[in-house]
Amino acid sequence: MKPTRLLATGLIASVFGLLGVTTTQAVTLQEIKERDEIRIAIANEIPYGFMDLSGNAKGVGPEVAKHIAKKLGINNIKWETAAFGSLIPGLKAGRFDMVAAEMAILPERCRQVLFSEPNSSYGEGLLVAQGNPMKLNAFEQFTEGDLKIAIMAGADQLEILQALGVPGARMVTIANNADAISTVATGRADAYAATSLTVAELAAKSNKVESAEPFNDPIIDGTAVRSWGAFTFAQGSEKLQKAVNDALTQFKKTDQWKTILQNDGFSSADINESFQKTTAQLCKAS
Structure with missing residues (x-):
């Protein structure tokens, strides 16, 4: 009986794999x-x-x-x-x-x-270049124009920006927070969207970037995002x-x-x- 059971198990696993089902x-x-x-x-x-x-x-x-x-x-x-x-x-x-x-x-x-x-x-925040040359203080500013905003892969900010109507072409995805400072400082993106606490930590690490102040909390369906x-x-x-x-x-x-x-x-x-x-x-x- 063991070979039969093993064969059946293998067939089931193969079917699940073809269907994209994961356990x-x-x-x-x-x-x-x-x-x-x-x-x-x-x-x-x-x-x-x-x-x-x-x-x-x-x-x-x-x-x-x-x-x-x-x-x-x-x-x-x-x-x-x-x-x-x-x-x-x-x-x-x-x-x-x-x-x-x-x-x-x-x-x-x-x-x-x-x-x-x-x-x-x-809450949320924006990391911008020192002096905030583009005068950025809200996620909504990226819905129009050529400004680009960076986000971390898998982070909540993707859903927030999508809900606000920010086009995917204006988003720059980075692997982790450690890349945010260079991404903004070199102009690859005009700002980095993250939580207010993360932005404050990043801003404290380099004089090439700063927290956007004042920052306007994103509003979705009439409610400030938290x-x-x-x-x-x-x-x-x-x-x-x-x-x-x-x-x-x-x-x-x-x-x-x-x-x-x-x-x-x-x-x-x-x-x-x-x-x-x-x-x-x-x-x-x-």
Whole structure:
């Protein structure tokens, strides 16, 4: 019977492959506890989740994740770094158990992965050349003319710009935030769209660029755009998701959680906003 079963399995896998169907490698909380190690991915983005020069995981995602792991009785964390656009594929392939990159909860992503309740909230920003020669202060300015705006592959800003009607021909896609300064400074793009926190971090690294000030928040369907970041899991990992949610809910009631966000540059408004939306609401948003 074994050869027949193997043949049948191979045929099924071949059919799924031809149809473009991929399977998700879910992990259970029990499996993680048995190995006493959780594999957590970050995208090396300051201040959301990054590795410092000593090889330590830093940022709001990792700092909160460390507390949650301890609460769940997990003693070891194996940190993985990946390009932002590889985080969801990595979860699906089982390369890591959880993502702590403060990934924004979006309906399209909710169809692919599971999210915890929000851990953070943040707004948008623009990185421009020093002196802001093009007088840029809004995403909407890129809907007409020849101005070009850079975005990171896989980032939320693509959906925002598309919703605003910015043509794809005016978008320049870069692999990671590290390329943003040179992209803007050399004129490959007139600005780089990212979250306000990311823009501030990049602007502090070079005197060739600056944050666009004042910046006008993009308005979509009459509402200013704001993102809610959360921990992310593969579909099928509902027990792990629930355990993290329970621990996160309790931790968000403490001053320690608030201090972590403040130390990573989140404002009082950002902190308060993190309580204003649920994952269910954000996953259903149009």
